[in-house]
Amino acid sequence: MENSMKNKSCKGSEEAELRRGPWTLEEDTLLTTYILHNGEGRWNLTAKCAGLKRTGKSCRLRWLNYLKPDIRRGNLTPQEQLLILELHSKWGNRWSKIAQYLPGRTDNEIKNYWRTRVQKQARQLNIESNSDKFFDAVRSFWVPRLIEKMEQNSSASYACPQNNNSNNNNSSLLPPSQTFESMSTQTYQDLSGLSNMDGSSSSSAFMPDLMTVPHFMDPNTIIDGSMCYHEDNAQELSGYIPGTEEYYYMGNSDISTECQVAEAYENVTQDPMWNMDDIWQFRE
DNA sequence: AAAACAGGCAACCGCTGGCCC
DNA sequence: TGGGCCAGCGGTTGCCTGTTT
CATH class of the missing domain: 1.10.10.60 (Homeodomain-like)
Known part of the structure; x- marks a missing residue:
């Protein structure tokens, strides 16, 4: 043959x-x-x-x-979504480079995800997807929830999709000495040393008992349950009003952005994007 | 039930950089 | 050194499918 x-x-x-x-x-x-x-x-x-x-x-x-046999298909996990957000913030549209950190995912898939989900979110918020305002919205709304979701999944013995692929012993797909199985806290510690587009190195925040946070997170931002607040003044940036399902946002963007985000929030949460059904499920 | 619409994704296109002669 | 070839990358397009009217 x-x-x-x-x-x-x-x-x-x-x-x-x-x-x-x-x-x-x-x-x-x-x-x-x-x-x-x-x-x-x-x-x-x-x-x-x-x-x-x-x-x-x-x-x-x-x-x-x-x-290719080791291609993974289907919905991106919260971990993967978070990684994409993080890496895109560092490298921009370097899809193939980003894909190196998501074993089994292709640059095309990541690019499509970004264009169809993330940019759509930005449109709904009526802001540029690569603007600081969008960055703020992501940091304040979605990253905390992705992290919580990851915590939730890991505590429920979340099975990483990679583990389902018994053929995949190809750790050469991964960046230096990295395996997907270890992509929890360790990953973000490692990512903190990645170079930014300008060649500098970003400094990620660390949370002792939670997931170490990508530099998307304000270094002083703390996640606590559904709350997200700032360490300096302990002022809550966003969270649910106790006893209600109402969400408030007091991010560090200007007031007009806050209003925009708040207005857009209703639309956003009604739309199952970014696996939003997963991300927001603990609202109930 | 059918037409219109929207979203997602596979595939194509054009550009760039590296290699070889 | 420059020209040709090739692989890889990112942007764009167009089709398919699911949803809405």
């Missing part, structure tokens, strides 16, 4: 017109079989020798984003 694959004539495929659009099962099988026998790389050659009427680029994309 291996020989037959390797010796398969590459001749004659170049004059055939190139196929575009969705891949068929047959094409997937051809590509997978070829790569399993010959390895990744040299995509133009792969396309020709596998008998595919596709460009090398197309083959590479199909393999990396869909066919």
Whole structure:
């Protein structure tokens, strides 16, 4: 089989017109079989020798984003969402770099997540997705809840999706000496040493008994239950009014932002984005 | 029940940088 | 040194599917 694959004539495929659009099962099988026998790389050659009427680029994309065995699909976990927020704040749209820290996730998937969920959130808040205001909103609303969700999951023996993938022993996918299994507190301690886009190093806050917080969190912001407040003056930044389901926000952005966020909050919470159903479930 | 609409995602496109001759 | 080729990356597009009217 291996020989037959390797010796398969590459001749004659170049004059055939190139196929575009969705891949068929047959094409997937051809590509997978070829790569399993010959390895990744040299995509133009792969396309020709596998008998595919596709460009090398197309083959590479199909393999990396869909066919590769260790690809993980489905909803992003709170951990992953938090990581994306954190890493995007450091590196911007460096999707492939961000993807390195989310084993099994592709840059395309992360990019799609950002564009369809995060940017949509920003639109709803009527602010730029890369603005300080949005950063504030994320820090004050979603990060605390993602962290709580993570805590909740870990205390309930949350099974990391990666663990479900028995084939995946490929820790080379991970950044230096990092495995996804360890992506709890340790991860954020490690992330605190990551370089920012300007080459500097960010300093993350640490919470002794909780998840160490990405630099999204104000270093002085404390999470306590559903409350989120500032260490300096112990002033609550946001939280639920006791005995009610009303939420208030007293973030460090200007007053107009507070109003915008507060107004948008109603819309946001009614919309199941960012796995919002998960994030907000403990409202009830 | 059907048409319109919106969201999500797979795939394509164009640009860039690295490598080799 | 410069030109060609190739792989990789990020932006964009278009299709499919689910939801709403």
